[in-house]
Amino acid sequence: MMTTGLTRTDVRGLLLEHGITPTKQRLEIAQILFARPQHLSAEQVLSRLNEERPKASKATIYNTLGLFAQKGLVRELIVDPTKIFYDSNTSDHHHFYNVDTGKLFDVPADSNMVVDNLPNLPDGTVAESVDIIFRIKNKSN
Amino acid sequence: MMTTGLTRTDVRGLLLEHGITPTKQRLEIAQILFARPQHLSAEQVLSRLNEERPKASKATIYNTLGLFAQKGLVRELIVDPTKIFYDSNTSDHHHFYNVDTGKLFDVPADSNMVVDNLPNLPDGTVAESVDIIFRIKNKSN
DNA sequence: GCAGGTTTTTTGAATTTGTCTATTTCTAAA
């Protein structure tokens, strides 16, 4: 989605545009996600959301993140075997994953990486997405 | 490793070349993995291994797969949030992941896909690997 | 405003993958 500093009303519009009924909990979760382009795990959303007072349960977080992903509001990133990251930036871009720190970064948009001669897909299938992940580690030296 | 139809002695040599003490259990596991280039989860290895009589425990499977990956005998693929796949082909290649079936395929070696203008890595980091995953789904129509 | 139906949220238990620990068993070398 690639948005920044959304008001409550903006967020409501975003959900409506994507065919999602804007409930109190969904708005709270969306407001966290779309505060800026970022990569958050369910657990991170959960703890940010309920920092002061409980605003939604764990199951609601999972339901909501799954719903947002299905509706194309966020993008699921599978880079770490222990958790899913949700990317609030759904525009076309790729990632660095630092295996030492567990941190995930975008490949800068101004990078002019290109992939040529895409392979033929297996018969009877269509592409859903292409994920390129640079697994990096800290220089040990 | 990209090998096929290995004898017990071949497999033993393979482990030794990679600095791995060839124990009974490791040989059994290696023989399954290197029977042909394939993508197996720990659970699949476990059930194939112990089809007839128990040959190794769950912990040994995890230990062994982790050791093989660390020593470069197999490659870990993170494409499914629920499990790790171990690829017995460590040569440079990329993957199709069918999200409908959960099946993983190699991009054919004769595909002439190329990635150009690789981005600069973040400071203080070095690349460990680059994974390209085509997430595909079945044509619904 | 209120019943009746529908959607959403919540809780807590269950499931799954994977890890840890303590104990036993091997292995290889002296």
Next chain:
DNA sequence: TTTAGAAATAGACAAATTCAAAAAACCTGC
């Protein structure tokens, strides 16, 4: 042989996620 270290095992444990059932919120027509 003895013995120290490496490896394997069973079973308890942990973390992420899912599920099922009940409660709460919402909606629509009266």
